[in-house]
Amino acid sequence: MPDVPVPGRPVRVVLVDDEPLVRRGLALILDAEPDLEVVGEAGDGAEAVALVRRLRPDVVCMDVRMPEVDGIRATELVLRQPAPPKVLVITTFASDDHVVDALAAGASGFLLKRARAEEMVQAVRTVATGQSLLFPEAVRALLRPRRRTARHDGPPLTPREQQVLALVGQGMTNAEIAAELVLGVETVRTHVASVLAKLGARDRTQAVVIAYRTGLVEP
Amino acid sequence: MPDVPVPGRPVRVVLVDDEPLVRRGLALILDAEPDLEVVGEAGDGAEAVALVRRLRPDVVCMDVRMPEVDGIRATELVLRQPAPPKVLVITTFASDDHVVDALAAGASGFLLKRARAEEMVQAVRTVATGQSLLFPEAVRALLRPRRRTARHDGPPLTPREQQVLALVGQGMTNAEIAAELVLGVETVRTHVASVLAKLGARDRTQAVVIAYRTGLVEP
DNA sequence: GCCCGGATCACCCGCGCGGGGGAGGAGGCG
DNA sequence: CGCCTCCTCCCCCGCGCGGGTGATCCGGGC
Incomplete structure (x- = not known):
């Protein structure tokens, strides 16, 4: 040949x-x-x-x-x-x-x-x-890793919420996130609740699953 | 050229x-x-x-x-x-x-x-x-999709534990997993506890994070 | 035979978590 | 100026969750 x-x-x-x-x-x-x-x-x-x-x-x-x-x-x-x-x-x-x-x-x-x-x-x-x-x-x-084109279609997350979700996606507790972002625990709780509502998740674990699947957070 | x-x-x-x-x-x-x-x-x-x-x-x-x-x-x-x-x-x-x-x-x-x-x-x-x-x-x-070569190196999970972890990775609660696998909730709790110990996770959220990162469960 | 690991189920305790509701300040927009 | 979103923080309540400990059964290995 x-x-x-x-x-x-x-x-x-x-x-x-x-x-x-x-x-x-x-x-x-x-x-x-x-x-x-x-x-x-x-x-x-x-x-x-x-x-x-x-x-x-x-x-x-x-x-x-x-x-x-x-x-x-x-x-x-x-x-x-x-x-x-x-x-x-x-x-x-x-x-x-x-x-x-x-x-x-x-x-x-x-x-x-x-x-x-x-x-x-x-x-x-x-x-x-x-x-x-x-x-x-x-x-x-x-x-380039396979990007999930199936992005989340619901209400968009605010910057702070994305930030909190990223830390939730690291497996952190609310207290740890509060310390990391220099916030009150109650504030973090509010953000987490907001994220759960927007993602349609029942608890933080489901939020992590959705976040990983939709590519909202990096592994 | x-x-x-x-x-x-x-x-x-x-x-x-x-x-x-x-x-x-x-x-x-x-x-x-x-x-x-x-x-x-x-x-x-x-x-x-x-x-x-x-x-x-x-x-x-x-x-x-x-x-x-x-x-x-x-x-x-x-x-x-x-x-x-x-x-x-x-x-x-x-x-x-x-x-x-x-x-x-x-x-x-x-x-x-x-x-x-x-x-x-x-x-x-x-x-x-x-x-x-x-x-x-x-x-x-x-x-070929990026396979995490960084597999979990600790103690291996039993088949049942892998099964439970997979469902935890879907965002299910212990009760839901019990219903899915036709088990008692207490049994699921035992398996989950076992998984957490073996993965070195503090809670189920961390377990999900580790499972996704190491490829123990599929997205 | 005995022992071990896996799978199954049980109880108690402490706590982080999520739901609901409220509230104040900073900043943008018409 | 009002109106809105976002960010911040607070309290109460109920419960799922995780830790600790224990039990039973079964299959396999020495």
């Missing part, structure tokens, strides 16, 4: 994009390289799966945004086949939050549409060798 | 490895490419930082296992400089759990020592363009 222009056996590529013009453009770029060979094109996820099954390419360049079956789902289906190809996902925005889904589906890498032609050529070669190719934003997204 | 052999301006590389022979070998591999140029070598993390500061290379190939300052720490220091180079970490085993640490430190990619020469050349070109290069195992490691 050569990764430099030594056409002992060219890397066979299938392009998947719902825009015929984009497909042809990409095909021209890749076919200009002697070690790359575009063997097929598909304009839809389902079409792509059938094509891959028949042609058995080494790499599939897959657009995420497609009608009917999208790129993520198509990636899953393609990789479910025996001896599956590598999938290089092509996306428009780096901030696209589909990166995690695509990687979980088994994609080998990402390529931004604003990439230059040589970058795309090299990306295909890279994933063909079994390496994974990401852009730095994707790596950062992966490093 | 060409990523194909067009030496308009070669990619300047610094090699960091505590083994002089390995350094020279890698240098020969990279210098054979017209678009790559090894401008310096370091055998130690501290040395590497100084060298990078002086030479301002485009890419640093960094071994993880080094005496004194290891590759991870060295990566942090190197990237703290203004206009830092890309860092390609070289490691022996894919199962190495330093991948997350290295990426968090800002490394652009990984290369296995068992990679072939052409793969290394291409890896350097890839990270030079700003892309991130990983091996699939690393991606899987990133996708």
Whole structure:
């Protein structure tokens, strides 16, 4: 499996994009390289799966945004086949939050549409060798812990209440919190009661559970 | 910044490895490419930082296992400089759990020592363009949810105690737990007391905190 | 056989906690 | 100026909780 222009056996590529013009453009770029060979094109996820099954390419360049079956789902289906190809996902925005889904589906890498032609050529070669190719934003997204998007939707907590909840989330008693924040115990009790009411918690233990689950406090 | 052999301006590389022979070998591999140029070598993390500061290379190939300052720490220091180079970490085993640490430190990619020469050349070109290069195992490691390796080290919990702790972690009262497990409240109290003692918790709230932090219960 | 750990249930005591209600001061807004 | 939110502090009451101690039963190990 050569990764430099030594056409002992060219890397066979299938392009998947719902825009015929984009497909042809990409095909021209890749076919200009002697070690790359575009063997097929598909304009839809389902079409792509059938094509891959028949042609058995080494790499599939897959657009995420497609009608009917999208790129993520198509990636899953393609990789479910025996001896599956590598999938290089092509996306428009780096901030696209589909990166995690695509990687979980088994994609080998990402390529931004604003990439230059040589970058795309090299990306295909890279994933063909079994390496994974990401852009730095994707790596950062992966490093960032899974944020619960299910934030608390009820009444918002005041700064003081958040502060108290954070300490409750450390397992502190009201007296300890009072000492920590230099407050009267009664004040802390008021804040805690307020937090419980806003979170819909029965006691501080439930408040801690909710706080951890919704990401209101850091572990 | 060409990523194909067009030496308009070669990619300047610094090699960091505590083994002089390995350094020279890698240098020969990279210098054979017209678009790559090894401008310096370091055998130690501290040395590497100084060298990078002086030479301002485009890419640093960094071994993880080094005496004194290891590759991870060295990566942090190197990237703290203004206009830092890309860092390609070289490691022996894919199962190495330093991948997350290295990426968090800002490394652009990984290369296995068992990679072939052409793969290394291409890896350097890839990270030079700003892309991130990983091996699939690393991606899987990133996708895997952060498991607290810091498990509880004290006395182990009995199955029943784990069960009770799980329900305590749902915010249930002793009476509710008793109803759920079809037990007497007193029995639940005994189990809870046992859990508190084993976890070193003062009350059920602290137990919940510890349970969440150590991964004893799932959110 | 005996002993040990797990699971089950029981009683008493002290206290932190949560609910309810009240109250005053600081600061923002129309 | 009133009106509001937020922060602060106070009292009373009931109860769930945790500590301490003890009991019974069962299964397993030496």
